[in-house]
Amino acid sequence: MTTCTNQNFNLTEALERDKQLINEHLNSYLALRQPESLWESMRYTTLLGGKRLRAVLLLESARVCGRSEKVALPAACALEMLHAQSLIHDDLPCMDNDDFRRGKPSNHRVYGEALATLAGDALLAYAPQIIIEHTPASVPKDIVLEVVREYLEAAGALGIVGGQVVDIQSENKEISTETFHYILSYKTGKLFRFAMRAGAMLADADKTRLAALTSYGEKIGFAFQIADDILDVIGTLEEIGKTPGKDLQSGKNTYVSFYGLEKSLKDLDDLISSTVQIMEEKNIESPFLVGIAGYIKDKVAKCMQTQELK
Amino acid sequence: MTTCTNQNFNLTEALERDKQLINEHLNSYLALRQPESLWESMRYTTLLGGKRLRAVLLLESARVCGRSEKVALPAACALEMLHAQSLIHDDLPCMDNDDFRRGKPSNHRVYGEALATLAGDALLAYAPQIIIEHTPASVPKDIVLEVVREYLEAAGALGIVGGQVVDIQSENKEISTETFHYILSYKTGKLFRFAMRAGAMLADADKTRLAALTSYGEKIGFAFQIADDILDVIGTLEEIGKTPGKDLQSGKNTYVSFYGLEKSLKDLDDLISSTVQIMEEKNIESPFLVGIAGYIKDKVAKCMQTQELK
Numbered sequence: 098m099t100t101c102t103n104q105n106f107n108l109t110e111a112l113e114r115d116k117q118l119i120n121e122h123l124n125s126y127l128a129l130r131q132p133e134s135l136w137e138s139m140r141y142t143t144l145l146g147g148k149r150l151r152a153v154l155l156l157e158s159a160r161v162c163g164r165s166e167k168v169a170l171p172a173a174c175a176l177e178m179l180h181a182q183s184l185i186h187d188d189l190p191c192m193d194n195d196d197f198r199r200g201k202p203s204n205h206r207v208y209g210e211a212l213a214t215l216a217g218d219a220l221l222a223y224a225p226q227i228i229i230e231h232t233p234a235s236v237p238k239d240i241v242l243e244v245v246r247e248y249l250e251a252a253g254a255l256g257i258v259g260g261q262v263v264d265i266q267s268e269n270k271e272i273s274t275e276t277f278h279y280i281l282s283y284k285t286g287k288l289f290r291f292a293m294r295a296g297a298m299l300a301d302a303d304k305t306r307l308a309a310l311t312s313y314g315e316k317i318g319f320a321f322q323i324a325d326d327i328l329d330v331i332g333t334l335e336e337i338g339k340t341p342g343k344d345l346q347s348g349k350n351t352y353v354s355f356y357g358l359e360k361s362l363k364d365l366d367d368l369i370s371s372t373v374q375i376m377e378e379k380n381i382e383s384p385f386l387v388g389i390a391g392y393i394k395d396k397v398a399k400c401m402q403t404q405e406l407k
Numbered sequence: 408m409t410t411c412t413n414q415n416f417n418l419t420e421a422l423e424r425d426k427q428l429i430n431e432h433l434n435s436y437l438a439l440r441q442p443e444s445l446w447e448s449m450r451y452t453t454l455l456g457g458k459r460l461r462a463v464l465l466l467e468s469a470r471v472c473g474r475s476e477k478v479a480l481p482a483a484c485a486l487e488m489l490h491a492q493s494l495i496h497d498d499l500p501c502m503d504n505d506d507f508r509r510g511k512p513s514n515h516r517v518y519g520e521a522l523a524t525l526a527g528d529a530l531l532a533y534a535p536q537i538i539i540e541h542t543p544a545s546v547p548k549d550i551v552l553e554v555v556r557e558y559l560e561a562a563g564a565l566g567i568v569g570g571q572v573v574d575i576q577s578e579n580k581e582i583s584t585e586t587f588h589y590i591l592s593y594k595t596g597k598l599f600r601f602a603m604r605a606g607a608m609l610a611d612a613d614k615t616r617l618a619a620l621t622s623y624g625e626k627i628g629f630a631f632q633i634a635d636d637i638l639d640v641i642g643t644l645e646e647i648g649k650t651p652g653k654d655l656q657s658g659k660n661t662y663v664s665f666y667g668l669e670k671s672l673k674d675l676d677d678l679i680s681s682t683v684q685i686m687e688e689k690n691i692e693s694p695f696l697v698g699i700a701g702y703i704k705d706k707v708a709k710c711m712q713t714q715e716l717k
């Protein structure tokens with residue numbers, strides 16, 4: 098992992114600290130209950146690891162708006178549960194039929210299709226319940242309600258489900274640029290957008306700051322997806338934790354298959370620059386948010402070097 | 408359908424009027440959007456018909472607490488969407504593998520498994536969004552938040568998903584009375600309980616009334632499931648709108664397989680009587696709620712007569 102030491106700020110340490118905080122809370126929120134097999138299945142994918150990038154962004158968004166991450170922890174954990182839900186359902190044989198996730202057998206390979214489907218449903222419902230039950234009482238109820246509303250929008254037909262439907266229907270087809278960008282924006286973008294908006298709303302941010310952080314979220318989500326698509330082509334199983342080349346082989350439309358590797362790398366660079374620019378223009382000082390943008394760029398650069406050395 | 412004319416009250420007409428109101432609102436909330444195939448799949452099962460019993464109970468619960476059904480219509484529609492979601496996922500090949508629902512091909516038979524899974528996810532998220540966006544502004548935000556919280560609890564691992572998991576795991580097994588009643592209470596009971604509680608909460612009912620209506624909801628849900636299990640044994644496809652004997656054949660634990668037909672009929676009678684008793688004891692005057700209890704009992708009685716005539 099790249100270490101960013103801008104203004105005595107250590108990104109690796111900061112990411113690690115937030116990740117631990119999130120994992121501890123996820124572990125507690127998902128404490129085993131009856132029926133145990135269901136909760137085990139819900140825990141399995143949610144606690145499988147990963148960078149917790151979406152959740153970390155949500156915490157940082159609250160912090161740059163002047164509040165402690167405590168106001169945002171339940172929503173950050175909810176976002177990770179939603180992310181896990183979408184992975185569980187996307188991996189099902191009737192969808193992407195993926196046997197591995199983060200280097201481990203996917204949920205339905207361990208618990209069977211019925212339980213995996215139900216664990217996804219349960220996570221989808223439990224996540225906003227966590228927001229309602231655990232957001233500190235200092236946050237006004239109308240703000241909690243609006244955060245839950247935006248969670249539900251991002252989770253459903255007007256968010257990741259809509260994106261996944263168009264993605265599946267576009268496999269092995271020539272699609273328009275508009276359709277391709279719809280998939281990008283809905284399947285990945287909505288969760289990053291929600292991360293930044295939820296953090297800012299829970300911290301009672303003013304409109305200008307909320308708009309700037311929303312814009313950062315949209316751009317960083319876009320950049321993240323481009324990086325993911327590049328890594329699918331140039332990364333190894335070890336580097337990316339899932340079957341490399343899987344998206345391309347399965348006829349999925351990826352940024353690289355759509356625009357080619359060269360333009361993908363350039364567009365990623367441009368997006369990363371523009372996220373930094375937003376922060377500067379709006380006087381939002383966050384070495385963390387700038388660092389995360391750099392981290393996404395560096396991970397691709399590092400794999401490119403490995404690739405070139407082979 | 409039985410007509411109950413207690414105190415100039417016509418149950419058939421009242422049920423029909425509420426059903427129309429609910430169907431009109433469902434049709435409007437589920438207006439076609441992009442991606443159309445997803446919204447079509449969401450509409451298909453939700454608008455397939457049915458008595459809308461859960462939603463009607465929710466409206467009536469608000470009315471007996473002195474408010475117009477307008478405060479409760481979004482929540483009533485949300486409950487029907489949740490019910491549709493659970494039917495879509497339960498019918499999937501990896502679960503109950505049912506080809507018919509309400510006499511029509513089940514969702515995955517029409518739209519395929521991937522879209523059916525995603526349409527279920529989308530309904531699960533869209534339903535509480537409807538409660539948040541469409542409940543009249545006259546209802547305080549903390550009440551809306553609590554209704555959404557109870558919706559999420561009823562929808563997930565602590566509600567119907569938990570019940571469905573135990574139900575699936577109990578197929579073709581000898582189970583304890585405790586496990587059997589867990590399935591009954593979670594898989595069916597929670598939605599009826601939510602119907603009565605949500606209506607009362609949205610109408611700002613006092614604690615005594617809320618408790619009485621909650622108790623009615625638990626008992627009527629129980630009665631409804633016993634009636635459903637009896638009809639599975641004695642009903643025809645035409646009468647019950649789904650493959651008769653399916654539950655018994657698939658090794659599912661039903662009230663009839665667990666306790667026998669005679670005790671099932673007696674327990675149904677006792678439950679119906681106790682719902683009427685609750686209303687009387689707490690001075691809740693609702694020919695509608697009394698009528699619905701009678702309607703469930705009469706439907707079974709009618710099928711028993713047909714059966715005896717054969």
